[in-house]
Amino acid sequence: MSDPTNVAGHDAQHPSDSSPVTKRVEIGGDWRRVSPKYIGVELVGVALFGVVAIGATAVFALTKWFAEPLGWILVGVAVVVTLVMFVIAPRRVRSIGYQLRDDDLLFRRGIMFHRVVSVPYGRMQLIDINRGPVARFLGLAELRFVTAAAATGVTIPGLADADADALRDALVSLAETRRAGL
Amino acid sequence: MTEPVAPPLPGGGDWLRLHPATPLLKGGIGLIAVIGFVLANVRERLVEMFVGGPDSGDLFDELNRRGHLGWAIAIVVGGLVLGVAAFYLSWRMHTYRINDEAVEVRSGILFRTHRQARLDRIQGIAITRPFIARLFGAARLELSVAGQDAKVQLAYLRGSDVDRLRHDILLLASTRRAEEGAGAPASDASGSAGIIGRRVTELLAPELDPSEAPPESVVRISPLRLAGSLFASGATIFTIAGIVALGVLAASGRELGFVFLIVPAILGSAGYFARKVTRSLRFSIAATPDGVRVGYGLLTTSNDTLPPGRIHAIEVYQPLLWRPFDWWAIRINRAGHASSGSGSQPATTMLPVGTRADVDKVLGLLLPGLASADTRHLILAGMVSSGPTPGFAVDFVPAPRRGRWLRPFSWRRTGYALAGDAVLLRKGLVWRQLVAVPAARIQSLRIEQGPLSRALDLCSLTLDTVAGPVSATLSVLDRAGSISAFDAISRAATAAGALEDGSRWANGTSFGGPGSADPHPQRPEDVR
Numbered sequence: 001m002s003d004p005t006n007v008a009g010h011d012a013q014h015p016s017d018s019s020p021v022t023k024r025v026e027i028g029g030d031w032r033r034v035s036p037k038y039i040g041v042e043l044v045g046v047a048l049f050g051v052v053a054i055g056a057t058a059v060f061a062l063t064k065w066f067a068e069p070l071g072w073i074l075v076g077v078a079v080v081v082t083l084v085m086f087v088i089a090p091r092r093v094r095s096i097g098y099q100l101r102d103d104d105l106l107f108r109r110g111i112m113f114h115r116v117v118s119v120p121y122g123r124m125q126l127i128d129i130n131r132g133p134v135a136r137f138l139g140l141a142e143l144r145f146v147t148a149a150a151a152t153g154v155t156i157p158g159l160a161d162a163d164a165d166a167l168r169d170a171l172v173s174l175a176e177t178r179r180a181g182l
Numbered sequence: 183m184t185e186p187v188a189p190p191l192p193g194g195g196d197w198l199r200l201h202p203a204t205p206l207l208k209g210g211i212g213l214i215a216v217i218g219f220v221l222a223n224v225r226e227r228l229v230e231m232f233v234g235g236p237d238s239g240d241l242f243d244e245l246n247r248r249g250h251l252g253w254a255i256a257i258v259v260g261g262l263v264l265g266v267a268a269f270y271l272s273w274r275m276h277t278y279r280i281n282d283e284a285v286e287v288r289s290g291i292l293f294r295t296h297r298q299a300r301l302d303r304i305q306g307i308a309i310t311r312p313f314i315a316r317l318f319g320a321a322r323l324e325l326s327v328a329g330q331d332a333k334v335q336l337a338y339l340r341g342s343d344v345d346r347l348r349h350d351i352l353l354l355a356s357t358r359r360a361e362e363g364a365g366a367p368a369s370d371a372s373g374s375a376g377i378i379g380r381r382v383t384e385l386l387a388p389e390l391d392p393s394e395a396p397p398e399s400v401v402r403i404s405p406l407r408l409a410g411s412l413f414a415s416g417a418t419i420f421t422i423a424g425i426v427a428l429g430v431l432a433a434s435g436r437e438l439g440f441v442f443l444i445v446p447a448i449l450g451s452a453g454y455f456a457r458k459v460t461r462s463l464r465f466s467i468a469a470t471p472d473g474v475r476v477g478y479g480l481l482t483t484s485n486d487t488l489p490p491g492r493i494h495a496i497e498v499y500q501p502l503l504w505r506p507f508d509w510w511a512i513r514i515n516r517a518g519h520a521s522s523g524s525g526s527q528p529a530t531t532m533l534p535v536g537t538r539a540d541v542d543k544v545l546g547l548l549l550p551g552l553a554s555a556d557t558r559h560l561i562l563a564g565m566v567s568s569g570p571t572p573g574f575a576v577d578f579v580p581a582p583r584r585g586r587w588l589r590p591f592s593w594r595r596t597g598y599a600l601a602g603d604a605v606l607l608r609k610g611l612v613w614r615q616l617v618a619v620p621a622a623r624i625q626s627l628r629i630e631q632g633p634l635s636r637a638l639d640l641c642s643l644t645l646d647t648v649a650g651p652v653s654a655t656l657s658v659l660d661r662a663g664s665i666s667a668f669d670a671i672s673r674a675a676t677a678a679g680a681l682e683d684g685s686r687w688a689n690g691t692s693f694g695g696p697g698s699a700d701p702h703p704q705r706p707e708d709v710r
Contacts, residue, residue, distance in 0.1 A: 023639040025631045025661060027668070103676035112633050118672040119626040122679045148328060148517060149625035149646035178680060 025114055027106065031097035037138045038096075038158025042089040044134045050082030098156050103178065105145060105171065107154045117154050122178035123147045127168050131161075143167055197277040197288070201320045201338040204276070205269035207312075208337065217262055224255075278336055280347075282354060285325055287334055299334040301355040303327045305517045306473075306488050307348050308529070311341065313481040323347060328517035328648070348487065352472035355489065399466030399477075400543040401536050407509070408462050411535035412455060414503035421451045462534035469547050476529050486529045492516055493548055494623040495645075496532070497652040498541055498565055498616040505614075510541045510565065514548065515650025530651055541565070549604060549618060557601045564608040564616035568594040576601055578608050579667065584638050585658030593658050598643070598667060603678055605645060605671055607656050617654045619645045621671070622678035629668050631661070643667065 057078045061071030091111055099106040108116040128144035135141065135157070141164035145154040159167060201207075206214065268291070276289040286298045308324045315321060320338035327333065339347065412418065424444050431444075463480045470487065477485035495515040504510070512533035533544045545552060545561060552561065556576070563571040563578060571577050578597030585593035591611040599606045605624070607617040628644040635641050641661050645654040659667075 023636050023661060025629055025641050025665065027665060104672050114631045114636075116629045116668070117626055118628075118668065120624075120672065120676040120679055122676070123625045147625040147646070148648045150649055151628075151644070151646045152626040154626070178676070 025116060027108070027116055029099050029101065029106070031099055031108070033094060034096050034156065034158030035140060035160055036093070038135075038140055039090050039093045040138055041132070041134045041140065041158065042093055043086065046082060046085045046089055049085070050078070053078040053082060093158065096157065100170070100174075105154065107145075107156065117152065119145060119147060119152060119154055120178070121171065121174040124171065124175040127171055129164050129168060141165075145171065195279065195281050197279045199277055200273065200336065201318070201340055202273065203318045203320055204338045205273050207315050207318065207320060216265075220258055220262070280351060280354070285334055285351065287336065297334055299325050299327050301351065304351070304355055304489065305492050306486055307351060308484060308486040309344055309348060310484040311479075311482065316341070316481075316483070325351070326517075349472075352487065352489065356472055399468050400547065401465075401467060401533060401540040403462065403465050403535060405463070407535055408459070410507065411504065411509055411511075412458060414507070414509075415501060416503070417451055417454055419503075421448060424448050424451070458534075461529075461531065465534055467532060467544060467547065474532075474547050476532060478529070484529065488516065491620075491622065493620065494647040495650065495652040495654055496545070496548055496618045498545070498561075498618075499610075500565070500614045502612055504535070508538060509535050510538065511535055512541060512544055512548075513651050515647050515652045517648045538562075538565070545618075549620060551603045551620075552601065552606075552618060554602070560599055560601050560606055561616065564599075564606055565614065568611065578606070579659075579663060581656075581658045582640070582660045585640060587638060588634065588640065589658050596656055596658055598656055598659070600667075600670060600674060603674075605654075605674070607645075607654055609656060617652055619647060619654050620678070621674040622681065623647055624671070624675040627668060627672050627675065629664055645671070 057074040096109040104118045104120045126146045130142045142157040278287045284298045284300045288296050306326045311321045319341045321341045321344040322337040325334040466477045473489040475487045513530050578599045581593045581596040597608045604618045604620050624645050626646045631641040640658050642657040
């Protein structure tokens with residue numbers, strides 16, 4: 001079986017590995033990143049958030065719900081938060097990565113709050129593939145690996161449609177050979 | 183291995199019915215009340231009608247005068263008959279069947295449901311005897327399988343059948359078929375004892391059927407200790423504080439709006455105590471060939487069988503106030519959540535309160551691999567000490583000193599150890615906790631780092647298990663050390679998962695008792 005999970009770029013080096021003394025949790029290996037197109041999905045999400053947040057605070061400010069300067073300060077905060085989220089969206093997407101190791105799936109995401117999860121293939125209970133409206137427009141899908149523990153939370157977004165299906169089949173067949181009960 | 187001889191299926195694999203009193207126990211008592219009420223009234227009226235009496239002009243007279251009495255009676259009687267018929271029909275239609283593969287239940291009159299639970303997916307079998315059902319000699323059997331509201335309930339069955347049924351189901355679900363199949367006791371010859379005598383015997387019988395379990399529970403909790411443990415708990419302090427506050431407020435004679443906040447809280451804590459007490463009275467835990475059996479309850483009794491390998495995490499903990507008495511409690515995570523309504527959540531308490539020796543015995547039952555001689559010191563260290571344990575090869579990997587910025591007290595105790603087939607986590611200086619997760623039950627492994635931990639070169643490590651009261655998280659660990667531990671634990675989890683498939687269990691290997699040093703107690707080689 002050829003590797004069906006060769007999705008986006010490989011980066012053996014994590015972007016922030018460049019600094020010699022890192023206090024980040026780094027686990028080596030051949031991390032696969034999600035499709036750069038997923039940044040588009042994130043940006044649409046941020047834009048929606050921005051419209052709602054700025055709109056709501058603007059309504060408060062215009063109706064003078066709060067004392068005079070406070071309402072506009074809130075609007076400013078909403079604008080700044082939205083801009084920051086716009087700027088870091090590409091980095092957030094780049095921080096998402098996964099690795100198919102011999103016996104487990106490794107998943108990582110997050111810049112500020114970084115998280116690395118290892119799930120042995122045998123613990124798979126089911127795999128979900130979801131497509132949101134924007135992601136579907138861009139031909140992307142989201143793969144969710146569900147175990148018996150609700151806290152596992154391995155959701156790989158931004159996979160090209162075909163890749164998501166291939167990855168699902170690969171994971172299912174890997175899980176089949178390493179079946180465990182619960 | 184010998185040729186597997188099919189054990190006798192309960193009922194020969196046919197569809198069986200539940201206890202005839204089931205409709206009554208399931209809420210038919212209301213119907214009885216209606217019948218009784220109507221009968222009482224009608225009898226009175228009939229007597230008056232024939233004997234004659236003072237005319238009071240009530241409903242019956244009114245109806246009589248208008249000539250509708252016949253209709254009214256017909257409607258009431260018709261409704262009752264319909265109700266009785268519905269109950270009877272639902273009893274007739276509610277059948278269950280047990281075969282090699284699964285337990286099946288069919289129920290419903292208009293909307294039929296057919297539920298099937300695979301035997302190799304059973305997470306536990308619980309027998310509950312609610313007080314009223316016990317008077318009828320009935321009991322409820324619940325097979326829990328993993329998943330929300332995914333249990334199969336057989337309510338109600340004959341109390342005398344239910345233990346044998348559980349035995350048979352466990353037998354079918356396990357691999358020990360051949361040798362036990364012929365020897366299943368079939369003692370149905372108790373018909374002559376008289377129904378009252380039987381009920382009394384059943385009411386007084388010990389919670390664990392002596393023939394099914396070793397006669398004595400490994401721990402014994404005296405009522406005095408139970409009372410003490412309840413008294414020395416946070417809930418007591420809360421309640422006392424509430425009562426004192428109430429008294430002060432009442433004495434000061436100011437506005438009593440607070441009362442409406444405090445009184446419900448006190449009532450709630452009274453309910454909490456009552457539940458605690460009923461769940462802990464007559465507590466027993468014992469090893470059986472098919473798993474650990476936990477029994478409890480005074481009026482409503484329950485006992486719960488956990489097949490081997492169904493325990494996902496174990497926590498030994500000690501609330502602050504128990505420390506002078508050196509009391510400990512044990513609780514577990516297990517798959518299979520009871521639906522909220524029935525009030526019969528699966529038992530997660532494996533030891534309500536006990537001494538260190540009790541903890542040792544119970545852990546020996548729950549995780550035999552861990553109680554061997556070369557890891558026992560780890561358990562002790564995990565329970566009481568902080569810092570290193572000199573003189574042993576395997577020890578807790580401690581958190582670094584810089585962890586004190588985030589956990590000023592508990593960083594000394596924070597540590598993990600990989601011992602045999604389990605991962606041990608030690609944490610909490612005030613509220614001491616020792617968490618053990620069997621490597622085969624780890625669902626996933628997480629390492630997390632927020633901005634503060636990054637500044638301190640720390641991170642947190644979490645072993646994800648099925649949902650339950652135990653959480654296996656350590657927060658202030660050295661980053662580099664955690665990464666290697668992350669690798670080691672994920673390898674251990676994979677290896678342990680590959681060794682067993684967790685469905686059928688091989689008897690005999692699993693419960694060798696506390697002395698067995700078998701590092702992989704649930705070995706499935708001869709399963710398939």
